[in-house]
Amino acid sequence: MAAEATTEGRAVGEWDFWDRFDKTRPIQRRLIFITKLLRGAFQGLAYIHSRGRLHQSLGPASIVINTTSERDAMYLNARLRDLAFSTDVSGLAAFGGPTLEDLWEGRGSNLSSGTRDSAIDPAVAKLSEGLWRRAAMAGARDSLSRRSFGIADDIYAGGLLLAYMVFVPLSEAGSIDGPSIQRLLETTFRLDIPAVREYCEADDRWSEAVNFMNLDDGAGWQLLQAMLNPDYRLRPTVDAVLSHRFLTGALLNLS
Template sequence: MLLAPPPDWLLPVGRIYRPNSPAPIRTRTRTTRLCCRASLITNSDSFEVGRLIGSYGFMNITSFSGSPGTDNEYSSGDLGQLRVQDVGEGSVKIRLYDGRVTQGPLKGTPVVFKVYPGQRAGGIEADMMAANELNAHTSLQDSSDGICQNLVTLIGGFETRTGEQWLAFRSDGKYSAADYAKVMSERVSKSRAGGGQVWNKFEQEETIKRRRYFVTKLLQGTMRGLAYMHDRERLHQSLGPASVILNTIVEREAIYLVPRLRDLAFSVDIRYSNLEGRPGLLSEGLWRRASTAGAFTPMDKRAFGLADDIYAAGLFFAYLAFVPFCEEGTMDGLSLQRLLESTFQLDIGATREYCLADDGLLDAVKFLDLGDGAGWELLQAMLNPDFRKRPMAQTVLNHRFMTVGVL
């Protein structure tokens, strides 16, 4: 049962406003101060909070070094090439609750609350992340073209007296792309353990066709959301299997599938006016990588940022091309990234030859082989070590592989 929190326990985001104040939500960071649209619900009494449905943390890039076997001093010939990053777990822990709207025109609408800890528990970084996610969504939703269906929709938010920031998003799905891949890999394991490949060849072929269709639709929706963000001068900077929400993971329902991007806490505004001067705390790592790659001017920094998102999308593409088609435990995101980056130094052709020799990876290889190797071609473009040679999001959407899997 949903429980309405006591009215005196809650405040809307921004401590200067009372729960019943008609004033809009404001962020509390001086460098990214932005008013939200009046349509957002800022009254805590308009929500009911339900059960805890999960929690997760963020990964931080803590240092930077050269590619394996190289020095940390970069020559001009190294600019724009791959760099190794040391990644550690961040201190900010996010909680998720279900709930619903109880008042106004959206009454009855199911929501998911994303809860950022207050400064006491999460430090200034937690407040900055909440403010940044709030700003990102309000700017992307403030469009004459309407809200993109491939982004989660922010409905409103409030703040508790202990400083926790509660952002309310419309609930359009409870599964992530990571959940989908896990379920499908488990099914592959069960099918092969039961002799499915031998005795149900026709059924196996139909299953593979449905999986290819579903994964291609998932990739299309993800790239539409990313292209929408890039067209509006926003980077995602957290794209991965857990940051794409699905309204279904039933492959027979692929025609109704709508992937939606979430987790915009590290989103970066790349309007030229924001690329001059000191970077914000949350984007320091991005611009440090940009300068290492030789991107110093606002134009080059913008190009690097867009290419950085495409690289993350390329790793996500590789994840979806392998994990759902392989037995459980055969391949995971981290192992696949190490295989691509460290073992084969982003040589996708060599990666294919390696995978071709492993029977457990053959369905993934065949998927990427569609369209005379169109999948491998697209993957190589998105993971090009030189950021200047990576395609734009719309170019990825227009690539022939994005249609061959649904024909």
């Protein structure tokens, strides 16, 4: 995957002849690869949300791609998997799973509860229970606001995915990983993205990732800040994420 790439001047897959004369070409291909991968993942999430479901386990491991070669980035097709934890938030359980009301009222109950929530895997029920508990703590108590919270929760996971897919492939090998990124964002800086940006800009090992995020007056940081907004009501929809200039390809002349 693109995450296996390093910034040592080596592209994933074979080199192009002209790379010997233009050292920016491998990095440009990597940026295209990352952008296409993220767009594919968020397009999948948009479809899931349009069908009244949440993904609830969005991350690097939940993406399947048809090529690992950056030379084939323009033909990259990314899809989502790991739908075992997907939760129905539609009014009707059209996919055969529990409805939002079942999950809310049943609180992830077991077979003795008699609700449709009891028919799903205990791990799924536990995850759903945690989701709706957090929704209640955030003030989302009616069906509509709970649905909005669930969608925003997927968007938050998408923000962490964006940070991972930018920093891991574009940083010095071994200098950062998924858990480190999440700790940096959530624990060290408590989602203060301008502070995160300043910290990252001071580390030369992450310079290529920072340069990408800084394009067009910090478009990447702006999108990340929106997706990780502590107030779930202010997070963008996945369609808005896909329309953001950082992911449209316009910054890389892909549009």
